[in-house]
Amino acid sequence: MxxxxxxxxxxxxxxxxxxxxxxxxxxxxxxxxxxxxxxxxxxxxxxxxxxLFDDLPAKDVAVAVPADPLVRNDNPKSAKAMIVGFAAVALVGVVVVVAITSTWILLAPLLLVGAILFMMS
Structure with missing residues (x-):
């Protein structure tokens, strides 16, 4: 029925x-x-x-998903090191731009990148 x-x-x-x-x-x-x-x-x-599902496994069957070989998560500290390194380079860039041009408006792109990185962390 x-x-x-x-x-x-x-x-x-x-x-x-x-x-x-x-x-x-x-x-x-x-x-x-x-x-x-x-x-x-x-x-x-x-x-x-x-x-339609007679020859397919049940929905709740766990299937191992192979890891993406392009994504490596074995060292979470490397992401932090990359951000710190980028911040150091950005700081040097700020000092150079201000020293050469004495114009703060040229720092807007760096401010935008910094805000994006801050939101990502």
């Missing part, structure tokens, strides 16, 4: 979102993903939606 219950837009959209998660995880090919999304969009009952 439960499988014959009709589904609404929210259930169809949730099924399509879950199919998107499986597609992003590499479990579905593009054409299979598109086909299943079409079936989900036109589904009328829970049985039609459940059939």
């Amino acid at each position: 439960g499988d014959n219950l009709r589904v609404g837009t929210a259930e169809r959209e949730a099924a399509i979102a879950e199919l998107g998660d499986h597609f992003a995880a590499g479990r579905l090919e593009v054409d299979e993903y598109e086909q299943r999304c079409g079936i989900a969009a036109n589904a009328r009952t829970q049985a039609e939606l459940r059939a």
Whole structure:
């Protein structure tokens, strides 16, 4: 009886979102993903939606995601050192700009960069 219950837009959209998660995880090919999304969009009952996930793992199954080789988080102190180094270079730049031009308006870009760095930390 439960499988014959009709589904609404929210259930169809949730099924399509879950199919998107499986597609992003590499479990579905593009054409299979598109086909299943079409079936989900036109589904009328829970049985039609459940059939789309028969060969896919449950939503709460934990899958190991490989780490991005371009992002390294093994040394959190390096980010602080980079900011301190940039601040030192910026301070030297301020002194040079003021000494050469005696104009503070040229420091506006440095002020903007400093504000951005402050917000990021």
